[in-house]
Amino acid sequence: MKDRPRTQDFDWVLLAIVAAITTLGVLEIYSSTHASAMAGMQWKQLMWLGLGVAGMFIISRIDYHTLMDQAPVLYMFGLATLLVVLAIGHSRFGAKRWVSLGGGPNFQVSELMKLIIIIVLARFFSEVRTDHLTLPDLAKVAVLTIVPVGLILMQPDLGTAMVLVPVAVVGAFLAGIEWKHLAIGFVLVALMIPVAWNMRGHLKPYQQQRIETFLHPEENPRSAGYQVLQSEIAVGSGGFWGKGFGKGSQNQLGFVPVRYSDFILAALAEEQGFIGVCLVLLLYLGLVLRLVDNAQKAKDRAGMYIVMGVTAILGFHVLVNASMVIGYMPVTGIPLPLMSYGGSATAFVFLALGLVMNVRMRRFVN
Amino acid sequence: MPSWSVNDQKIPQGRLALVSYVFVTIVVLLMVGFWKLQVVQSGHFADLAERNRVRSIPIIAPRGPMIDREGRVLVDSYPSFSILLMRDDPKSLEKSLPQIEDGLGIDPSDLRQALDAAKSEPKFMPVIIKPAATQADIAFVDSHRADIPVLELMMVQRRRYPHDSMLASAIGYVGEVSVQDMDQSDGHYRPGDLVGKAGLEREYNDQLEGTDGMRRVVVNSVGKVMRTLDNVEAIPGRPVQLTIDYDLQAIAESDMQGKEGAVVAMDARTGEVLAMVSRPTFDPNDFSVRVPKEEWQRLNTDKQTPLLNRAIQAQLAPGSVFKIVMATAMLESKAVPENFTAYCPGSAVFYGRTFHCWRPQGHGTVGLHAAIVDSCDVFFYNVGKQLGIDKISFYASGLGFGRRTGIDLPSEEPGLVPSEEWVERVYHHKWYAGETISVSVGQGAVTVTPIQLARMAAAVASGGTLVQPHLLKSFPNPKVDHFVLSDNTVEQVTQGLYGVVNEGGGTGYHLRLQNIDLCGKSGTAQLMSYDAANRLGNKKMDGWFVGFAPRRNPEIVIAAIVQDTMEHGGEAAGPVVRDIVKAYYDKKTARSQQQATTTSPAEPSSTKPLVATVGVPHP
Numbered sequence: 010m011k012d013r014p015r016t017q018d019f020d021w022v023l024l025a026i027v028a029a030i031t032t033l034g035v036l037e038i039y040s041s042t043h044a045s046a047m048a049g050m051q052w053k054q055l056m057w058l059g060l061g062v063a064g065m066f067i068i069s070r071i072d073y074h075t076l077m078d079q080a081p082v083l084y085m086f087g088l089a090t091l092l093v094v095l096a097i098g099h100s101r102f103g104a105k106r107w108v109s110l111g112g113g114p115n116f117q118v119s120e121l122m123k124l125i126i127i128i129v130l131a132r133f134f135s136e137v138r139t140d141h142l143t144l145p146d147l148a149k150v151a152v153l154t155i156v157p158v159g160l161i162l163m164q165p166d167l168g169t170a171m172v173l174v175p176v177a178v179v180g181a182f183l184a185g186i187e188w189k190h191l192a193i194g195f196v197l198v199a200l201m202i203p204v205a206w207n208m209r210g211h212l213k214p215y216q217q218q219r220i221e222t223f224l225h226p227e228e229n230p231r232s233a234g235y236q237v238l239q240s241e242i243a244v245g246s247g248g249f250w251g252k253g254f255g256k257g258s259q260n261q262l263g264f265v266p267v268r269y270s271d272f273i274l275a276a277l278a279e280e281q282g283f284i285g286v287c288l289v290l291l292l293y294l295g296l297v298l299r300l301v302d303n304a305q306k307a308k309d310r311a312g313m314y315i316v317m318g319v320t321a322i323l324g325f326h327v328l329v330n331a332s333m334v335i336g337y338m339p340v341t342g343i344p345l346p347l348m349s350y351g352g353s354a355t356a357f358v359f360l361a362l363g364l365v366m367n368v369r370m371r372r373f374v375n
Numbered sequence: 376m377p378s379w380s381v382n383d384q385k386i387p388q389g390r391l392a393l394v395s396y397v398f399v400t401i402v403v404l405l406m407v408g409f410w411k412l413q414v415v416q417s418g419h420f421a422d423l424a425e426r427n428r429v430r431s432i433p434i435i436a437p438r439g440p441m442i443d444r445e446g447r448v449l450v451d452s453y454p455s456f457s458i459l460l461m462r463d464d465p466k467s468l469e470k471s472l473p474q475i476e477d478g479l480g481i482d483p484s485d486l487r488q489a490l491d492a493a494k495s496e497p498k499f500m501p502v503i504i505k506p507a508a509t510q511a512d513i514a515f516v517d518s519h520r521a522d523i524p525v526l527e528l529m530m531v532q533r534r535r536y537p538h539d540s541m542l543a544s545a546i547g548y549v550g551e552v553s554v555q556d557m558d559q560s561d562g563h564y565r566p567g568d569l570v571g572k573a574g575l576e577r578e579y580n581d582q583l584e585g586t587d588g589m590r591r592v593v594v595n596s597v598g599k600v601m602r603t604l605d606n607v608e609a610i611p612g613r614p615v616q617l618t619i620d621y622d623l624q625a626i627a628e629s630d631m632q633g634k635e636g637a638v639v640a641m642d643a644r645t646g647e648v649l650a651m652v653s654r655p656t657f658d659p660n661d662f663s664v665r666v667p668k669e670e671w672q673r674l675n676t677d678k679q680t681p682l683l684n685r686a687i688q689a690q691l692a693p694g695s696v697f698k699i700v701m702a703t704a705m706l707e708s709k710a711v712p713e714n715f716t717a718y719c720p721g722s723a724v725f726y727g728r729t730f731h732c733w734r735p736q737g738h739g740t741v742g743l744h745a746a747i748v749d750s751c752d753v754f755f756y757n758v759g760k761q762l763g764i765d766k767i768s769f770y771a772s773g774l775g776f777g778r779r780t781g782i783d784l785p786s787e788e789p790g791l792v793p794s795e796e797w798v799e800r801v802y803h804h805k806w807y808a809g810e811t812i813s814v815s816v817g818q819g820a821v822t823v824t825p826i827q828l829a830r831m832a833a834a835v836a837s838g839g840t841l842v843q844p845h846l847l848k849s850f851p852n853p854k855v856d857h858f859v860l861s862d863n864t865v866e867q868v869t870q871g872l873y874g875v876v877n878e879g880g881g882t883g884y885h886l887r888l889q890n891i892d893l894c895g896k897s898g899t900a901q902l903m904s905y906d907a908a909n910r911l912g913n914k915k916m917d918g919w920f921v922g923f924a925p926r927r928n929p930e931i932v933i934a935a936i937v938q939d940t941m942e943h944g945g946e947a948a949g950p951v952v953r954d955i956v957k958a959y960y961d962k963k964t965a966r967s968q969q970q971a972t973t974t975s976p977a978e979p980s981s982t983k984p985l986v987a988t989v990g991v992p993h994p
Contacts, residue, residue: 245420
């Protein structure tokens with residue numbers, strides 16, 4: 010039994026996997042942008058990664074129990090921030106997601122909400138204290154989740170809003186949701202799909218278009234369906250071995266949309282082929298399995314919930330992003346964690362990993 | 376310590392493991408998805424990627440020029456620009472419209488109409504708003520690339536007819552390929568391709584049209600050309616050299632200015648057409664861009680049929696020119712004695728009907744020669760009566776009437792030679808003997824085209840050799856028909872035709888030329904019956920003159936018709952023939968003089984290339 014949490018107790022295996030994924034990401038960002046007006050983007054991404062690693066160390070030093078103590082405050086703070094964004098945030102790409110941080114880089118506040126929901130739900134599930142999640146508890150979980158989801162949806166940002174849901178679902182599952190409630194939940198979701206379909210008139214035009222595009226990609230080869238089609242062409246034409254680093258025509262000539270960010274996996278698939286994709290997917294599988302391993306070794310359920318919250322979000326990101334790239338899911342603007350270019354997203358992932366390290370460092374501490 | 380952090384619960388290892396399994400399953404499914412795209416369908420997507428980045432831009436091949444027999448340009452092509460309006464961004468399009476209307480001088484309603492017409496087409500298909508851009512238009516588009524991005528220039532090859540309507544009826548015109556032609560072409564033609572639609576443009580389309588080239592370029596996602604992969608140059612169409620002599624054509628054109636009718640001048644020995652005019656006519660330049668609907672309507676419905684090439688398509692009563700055929704038939708068939716004479720009091724009665732001679736006071740007693748020279752109708756009424764329609768028909772057919780000459784132009788008309796068999800077949804009644812009398816002077820059912828008349832006259836003067844008229848200088852193996860005539864026949868008929876021009880009292884005496892044995896025959900065809908014309912006071916006639924020189928085995932033969940005239944053929948059409956023949960001989964004299972100087976041993980090196988291009992057209 011040790012008395013103090015120590016940095017040596019970081020999960021170095023996990024960090025090695027993270028390093029491998031981020032290296033591939035930075036290389037692909039370089040390949041995608043070096044011959045364009047955006048050349049040099051990889052350096053910015055390295056800067057974000059550096060900031061992220063620093064953030065990870067900082068957050069790992071604050072005992073996660075302390076953080077969970079402040080869960081209600083954090084939750085209220087998060088909701089308030091979302092409201093502020095709705096009121097004064099400035100639009101980018103047709104959605105209000107950003108707040109200006111005193112002249113510094115803009116920060117996408119919904120990323121912050123992801124961290125907060127992990128902590129809040131971890132605290133809630135820890136308080137259940139049985140292995141049976143009652144219906145009232147389930148309802149509370151739903152409310153806690155739906156309020157921020159709703160606020161993010163109003164920005165509107167369907168992708169990030171959806172990302173909060175798996176934290177609740179995985180948490181509820183681990184907290185001992187009854188199978189019949191789980192079944193009812195699935196049925197409800199299934200029923201929601203046609204309802205949502207009928208409600209699509211209330212969606213923003215770009216969202217409607219994304220859904221239309223997903224359902225009938227071939228009908229509109231010049232607009233949003235064009236993005237998916239171009240992504241599929243990039244992936245498919247990469248073949249088994251890939252076209253080679255910096256040699257993907259879809260990528261280099263700009264046919265792949267936002268090839269350095271949301272569609273970075275398509276760019277990589279074109280240049281590194283099926284082999285490259287498999288390597289990436291296996292690295293993510295390793296990441297998730299290693300995270301679950303950390304959850305299993307957590308000192309308490311609170312730690313476990315935190316680690317699994319992080320796991321749920323990262324896993325969901327990978328699943329949705331990779332599916333989107335091959336046209337299995339609509340375009341929702343969910344980046345591939347650790348690979349896609351982006352400050353807020355990168356910061357979130359490292360802060361989330363900081364929480365995981367936080368839990369791991371304290372597994373032997375009393 | 377808060378209640379929630381009391382560490383009294385075990386970690387649910389089983390459920391955590393389950394979460395891992397779920398994720399493993401998802402990763403496997405994703406790998407299957409990538410496998411499908413990258414391995415199973417990779418060929419298909421590689422193909423799509425290739426098509427994405429490689430764009431084929433056609434390079435339009437210029438159509439071959441047409442030159443006259445001495446290499447002078449009659450038709451050529453020039454590069455030109457069309458202005459395209461891109462429609463894929465409706466917002467910036469709407470915004471720029473007023474500026475475009477202003478800058479290019481396009482009527483707003485025209486522009487609107489062009490856009491409306493293209494409404495049903497896909498958005499990425501641009502609209503041509505100005506097919507022939509001027510220098511100022513091009514400058515406008517170039518200088519506004521940044522603020523009016525919806526405009527684009529496309530290089531095209533446009534047909535140019537530098538002499539406007541000269542030879543237009545024979546040359547024809549070009550136009551966009553029709554849907555049927557496109558379907559039949561087996562992919563050879565694309566929408567918007569220009570093809571010959573009429574005349575020589577159509578006849579020699581295969582030779583004139585080149586092979587479009589193709590430039591394959593790599594483009595990026597916004598269509599910007601990054602680099603060129605390969606470049607297949609366009610193969611320009613081959614030039615077509617015509618037998619037309621620009622100088623003679625110009626004279627024929629100016630003589631026919633403001634008149635209605637046709638002229639065809641031909642080398643009597645070879646069938647080479649030296650000049651061909653049809654009036655009224657059109658300017659093929661109007662077709663090389665885009666014919667406004669109203670203009671096309673006008674050209675097609677105009678009673679004066681400007682799109683008709685009268686030299687080969689007008690089927691007209693030959694009038695007295697037909698007397699050449701009658702005289703030939705009379706002498707060859709021997710059905711009428713050579714020394715046959717008739718008394719002409721100005722009219723004669725056959726089968727109970729009065730037939731008038733063109734000269735009301737009559738010709739007195741005339742034999743064959745005089746009857747030809749002064750074109751006595753009564754003489755030939757009598758000849759026709761004795762010959763009968765079937766003999767007339769035999770010789771008329773033998774001399775090329777009633778069938779196409781085979782000239783290398785589309786839509787030639789055959790004319791008509793009536794016969795007993797024909798009237799029974801078509802009208803299901805017996806031949807009226809009185810009709811034979813009308814046919815004897817080229818009236819009634821017999822119709823001919825100017826080109827047939829020219830060929831007939833050449834055939835008679837050359838002992839029965841019918842050449843195939845043609846406009847292509849290198850026409851392969853022109854067909855030659857022989858309808859052998861005895862020397863006596865040729866001699867007597869040509870003497871008569873010589874007399875027409877060179878004897879006082881001849882209908883063409885005013886046309887005689889010094890040192891040139893111009894022979895000919897005038898003809899004046901009534902457009903309605905003698906009585907009806909008198910009653911209505913309508914004296915409008917078709918005036919013919921067919922002439923050739925020299926008298927035996929002529930070099931040049933010309934048929935001219937001036938329609939709807941108040942004058943007789945000799946006066947109306949004769950001068951056209953005379954002018955062309957004179958110009959022909961003037962050129963010939965000049966050429967032989969030049970040849971004499973250039974071939975002189977003193978200056979062997981001064982041989983001008985002109986001689987080489989002129990060659991020796993008359994071996």
